[in-house]
Amino acid sequence: MFSQRSWSVHVVCTLLSIYSFGDGLIEMCGIIRPEAPVVLPIGSNFTALCILNDHCYSLGKIHANQIIWRTKNVLVPKEQYHVINQTVSSVTFSDITMIPSPLTCNIMVAGNIEQNIYGVEIQLGFPPEKPKNLSCIVIQTQPELFILRCTWDPGRETFLNTNYSLKSRWPDKMLPECIPQKTKNACDVPIFVFFVTMKIWVEAKNELGEVESDHIEFDPLQYVKPLPPNKLSVNSGEFPTVLKLSWTNRFNIVSTVLKYIIRYKTVNSTSWSEVPREETDSQRTSFAIQELRPFTKYVFQLCCAINYAHPRSNGYEGYWSDWSEEVVGFTAEDMPTKGPAVWRKISTPSPGNWTLELTWKELYPSEANGVILGYEVSISGKPPVSFPMKVYSQLNVTKLILNVQNGTYEVRITAYNKVGKSPTSVLLISPTNSKAPVKDIVAFPKDGKLWVNWTAPKEFVNKYIIEWYEVCEHSDCSTEWQQEPGTKHSAFLKGDIKPFKCYNITVIPLYVNGQGEGRSTQAYLQQDVPSNGPSVQTKKVGKFEALLEWKPLSVDEQNGFIKYYNITYKTATGNETVVIVNASQTEYPLSSLSSDTLYMVQMAAYTEIGGRSGPQFTFTTKKFGEGEIEAIVVPVCLAFLIVTLLGVLFCFSKRDIIKKHIWPNVPDPSKSVIAQWSPQTPSKHFNSKEQIYPEGSFTDVSVVEIEADDKKSLSEPDLKPFDLLKKEKNASEGHSSGIGGSSCMSSPRQSVSDSDEGEPAQNTSSTVQYSTVVPNGYRDQIPPVQVFSRSESTQPLLESEERPEDQQVLKSDSSTPTHSYFKQNGNWDDTVTDGGSSERVKQISPINEEDVAGLHCAQMGGCGAEGDEQGVSPGAFHPCPEGPSMQFEPTRINTVTDNEIPKSYLPQTVRQGGYMPQ
Template sequence: MWKDYAVACGEEVTCIKMFSQWSWSVQAMCTLLSIFSFSVSDGLVKMCGYILPEAPVVLPFGSNFTAFCILNDHCSSNVKIHANQIIWKTKNVLVPKEQYHVINQTVSSVTFNDISMLPSPLTCNVLVAGTIEQNIYGIEIQLGFPPEKPKNLSCIVIQTQPNRFIQTCTWELGRDTFLNTNYSLKSKWPDGTLHHCIPQKTKNVCNSSTVVFFVYLEVWVEAKNELGEVESDHIAFDPLYRVKPLPPSNLSVNSGELPTVLKLTWINRLDKQPLVLKYKIRYKTVDSTSWTEVPPEDTDSQRTSFTIQELKPYTKYVFQLRCAINFAQIEYRGNEYEGYWSDWSEEVVGFTAEAKPSKGPAVWRKISTHSPGNWTLELTWKELEPSEANGVILGYEVSVSGRPPLSFPVKVYSHVNATKLILNVHNGTYEVRVTAYNSAGKSPTSVLLVSATNSKAPVKDVVAFPKDGKLWVNWTAPREFVSKYIIEWYEECDSSDCSTEWQQEPGMKHSAFLKGDIKPRKCYTITVIPLYANGQGEGKSTQAYLQQDVPLNGPTVQTKKVGKFEAVLEWKPLSVEEQNGFIKYYTITYNTVTGNKTVVIVNASQTEYPLSSLSSDTLYTVQMAAYTEKGGRNGPQFTFTTKKFGEGEIEAIVVPVCLAFLAFTLLGVLFCFSKRDIIKKHIWPNVPDPSKSVIAQWSPQTPSKQFNSKEQIYPEGSFTDVSVVEIEADDKKSLSEPDLKLFDLLKKEKNASEGHSSGIGGSSCMSSPRQSVSDSDEGEPAQNTSSTVQYSTVVPNGYRDQTPPVQVFSRSESTQPLLDSEERPEDQQVLGSDNSTPKRNYFKQNGNWDEAVTDGSHLEKVKQISPINEEDTAGLYDSQMCGSSSEGNEQGVVLPGAFHSSPEGPPMQFEPIRMNTVTDGEMPKCYLPQTVRQGGYMPQ
């Protein structure tokens, strides 16, 4: 089938001519079949072209490369494919046509100037029918380097068993070739025999089990790949000089009688004549990391044991051993060779024997005074280090003796198992000796002089700081010779249980590390005390941290004092546990709700700070932070409000106001006191006490008469208020005898009723006080100007032309002030002399007459009354009468008179009084009327 298409399309019939009428797709199919046509007879595929150079192509990095695509004759003649139709691709990426070159109709080339980045594969393709791409041929390209010359070729003969050796050679490969490179180790014997060794696991190591001693070999390495071939430098050696023996076996340690000596023994595994071995021995203590080696000149001879000296007693040691061939002792051209050392043997451990302690324990004391002249002496000493104890310490021997002037006997404590001894002694100077002992003997004696006073020179400039993870203490030594120093230190804490540690240093030192368990972020107080042969100096102290950190908490601030424009803040220093370091400074941050923050830096020694230039009556927020060298931490926030008024402002306002008010009040009181009569007259008038009136017992000599309800003597709400005129003594003289009789009668009535109140009931109107009739002519002048108010109803004992036998006045002489309503009593009723129908005569100020008096003769009689002094009658004219409720009184009338004189006496004349009428709708404010009956007034 494929042949029919091939013949039809290519060999016997011209495809293009026969199928000129076919579509372009059919033509493309014919072209493809022509390209891939093959001969069935020979079974080989006839490709349309190929590429030179043939695959695989190996090229070095950075080189130039040119490839040629050659079309076969049948493709170019039958299929009509031209070389200009060829396109090149690298890994399906089209190569720019600028790199193409058409040599002829069947050959096209492509050139690459640098193939370092050339991807593989490289393919040659043609375009069928102008658009369809068809691959013709492709090649794989490998990039790499030629092998470099191997360097540093060396060979060693390793002993694997007592009589078995392996020769191992190694070399350096050089750079990677990125290609398959083969290496080969070649050895040439003196007779010309050549041996090859091919590396197995790695390309730079080759092992050979054929080892011959006392023969010189020439050895080199060859390297080869597709880009080249190279070999290393040639070396010549005798395998004997390359031997690395096995380490000695069965190593053991034996301790002798001496506590500083140990003996090592072993077995050599290289025993081949004339070979001679040399050794290296090293050892260390179990807890050490550094080794100590035996000098090589002591171990350069063949042996199987060695004794190590100058070891520490009662110490655990670790030993190791290795060996090598000693060419210096071989008579065979080997003096210039060093040889190879074997590996170190396994470790072996040994103990040295006990010895007497090499040093006495360090001794110190603590003195407590509980009573005058007595001490509690606490002696303490340090346990010896293992290197100093040289064995197991079984106990201590302590002796205490007093120095003069003390007569303290020597006390010896032979077997003390603890490191502390407490004694009760007298105040003084003591010498303490302490000795430690083990099974081998006693240690040197340690002596401590316990002095009563620190009289010697102290050290100076004590400083402490962290160094190499420890606290380093440095001080300046005194000028005098110091036998030793005691360094005390304790951790600062808020509780009283702060244990003190100490250590002893030699007198020639002036610095030391603290040997205790020093913790970070803890403050330590360190004291250095110099000890002399005959006393001790005063201790000097300093404080230090091994490691500082930010404070655990910030300070808690509060206000100590708050003013209008200032405030004083105070805080408590942080506790030692909270500090975590030395406090360098504080910061105070304060602000209002809307204001900017203000930061103030405060010295670490301060515990309070004043804030100024604040705003009055303002809320402030304050926060404080403490800082160490590692940073700071804020404390809790605190708020306060400034005062609205400053100190003294309220007093400056209130005191003047109070003084002014007090002065005003005082002036008012003085003014009122000076005007007390006027004030009393207007505010506190004399009001009569009706319960003390005797008017009910005073009976006018008038016949009783029954009245009907229509002709009531005292209509409801009406009575007469009569003012009584006081008559002075001088005025009496001017009166006629009838007038004097009338005056005496009035005086008798007044005296009879003195001390009693009027019988008038009800409320009275307020009125000014009236002048009263004097009780005597000249005996009581004070009463002439008194404010006694007398009021009553004047009842004449006759009516009109009838003359009553006696003029009677109904009155009250109470000294109590009148109410306003009492000064305006209601209308009073006056009865006629014949006890007939009562005639209502109202005598009051601004009052009304209920019934007008029409009898002209009576009016004339009244007018003919002898005149009275105007001053005496002023009260009558000024008095006010309560309004009458009787009917018909609408206009004021003239009161012709209130008194009727007897026929014998001269008439008493009064000025007419104008009265006002009161309407029926008004409520009169006055006393209720009193009914006059025969025998006196009837009380309400």
């Protein structure tokens, strides 16, 4: 447990700490009993005493109750203290398993300082156990030198310094004891005396006890391990199967006999063969080893032991020596013991002809029995083929190619060395495999080899041919073969069979008069997980289903037979779904999927060893199923077509109404003769119509109706305009037609009435027709001039003229004459006032048709030239040939004051493109 050096260091340090110095002398202030070194058995009780010295003046007057116990600076609980008297204190430890060392006795002095008094080193351990299993052997180290080596079992560890010694005694003499040097359970003793029985035992001792082993009786000659034979040599005999082994012995004790063990093997073998021991239990220095293979290199080894035949040995054989050094021997050549295995490969370059490729195997060394110098091959045809025998001798190759006719042939081949020829191998080649094949062929790995089993046919089989090749992607795979006797039903492939490669194996039975059809199987010497996983993709995707497809793994990627596929698919938030698929499938339909959803698919291929997953693949299901879009689009299109057809038919049936609202009959102003009924107008306004009124300009004609009652209230000078209107009416008759198809001449209706002319009492109103010509530019372009003219258009009025119920008029609530403006859409424009007074537009009853006709004549000026006298400047009018026609809006002036004189022309302006429906 503690080394002697460390124990000494602790003791010295403890002693230095417990001595005080005074007057040049060392005085000890206390001591611990038992004194160091303290050795204790593990698990025992221990009590220590600290005894103070009364004459230690350096510490003053002290008492035992001031003593403090520590174990390696750890305070011992005061419960374990016991004060015996004023100078003695004890401490007790029960069931000691481990006490930290050292144990110190300390005291507290003035200034609350702890002072060490004494300390001891404690060692824990066990007493030695009785040594067991004492055995001895006499070892020969030199031809004349022997040693006695004894070993024993010392028992449990003591944790203390324990001494062992080997003691021996002759019957009359005690021999020197042997102390182990490097170990505690073995010791070597030189010995020179044989034929004397000895007594031997072992003694063990430490500070806790001493014990001896059992005494044994020992005969040195019975337990001798001799040196192995040396100077081995091997000689070839006259026979190719015999070798002679010679040696010398190095154990030469008188009256002793040795026995031997001889073992041998071929050079490349790992297993040894032994010569039977009963043939080598006699004293000898050579031995002839028989039944060896010719032309084979062998390795030999030899060992020996004392052939001790003591009656008390009870069959004890003694100790065998170590194996001698190896020696190599070589047997002589002999004739080959077996003919070469021969096989054929047939191809048909043209009908009726064969290319016959003959191949044969080289003989194994155990079959060749020497160096094969060449081969001799003969081939002959069997009827009905007439093929003369051909012999090919001294061939040093293992292949022969012949061009023959298809038929039956017999091939014979022999190998030869310098001793002789081998037996002849015969191969019968027939055009058909008409014989029975083997059954139940199966291949499997066993003991690191690929074995093939089959069930033999009922007929007698001469031999079997086993063909195999490594399955590869291309078709030109190298084929190997071997020949097995017809008595076998199983064999292992004798070639370079690689792990993780698939082999196709075929067994063909050969008969004396033909051959059977081959039967094949596939096998692996060793399987592994696939190198890669399959890559899956979608072949077809629907709304709730998807069809997955994948390519089978190549043979190089499989590394074994694929047992099944594992397909895992899931959504981004859904749970995984796993399905198992048969290995023969290349497609799999997924059903019960969600529409318009992204799926992730991964596929794994599994062999017997395990599986490997391929890359992940994602796809999205369709939002609509097959035919759903067509089911929606086709009815919608049909409905739209039907609605369209019905609408077209309805439009055709109502085309007059539609034309009236969308394409009304508009008069063509280009055909108007308005320029002809204004003679006072300067000619310059008519000679260049295109310049003054370019294409697109238009005019509006307005009609003002004056009530009869209002006329009477006017003064005599105020009636002059109306007289003029009357004259204009009379003068215009027969000159031009009125708007809407009524001319002034053809219409006898009066436009202006007064009391002198005797107008009918029922005529309560008269009309005055006037027009304001506003030439507007194309698309709101401002024209250079504005002129006024009467209208003499021969075009018929709009439908509003013949439908008085559609006419609208302006009625003013004030006494101020109104000027009304209309837009093309026929609605009323905002009312415009003269002199700042407001006007109110009202809808009134339409005027009498006769009054309208008379008013037209008066306005158009065809009946007289009074228009010029009224101060109205005549102006030219030239409508746009393609522009809108003129319109005349009848209006009535409801109220006129006494101070106001009604004017013959009240201009109203209608903007370009506008007209009032009549």
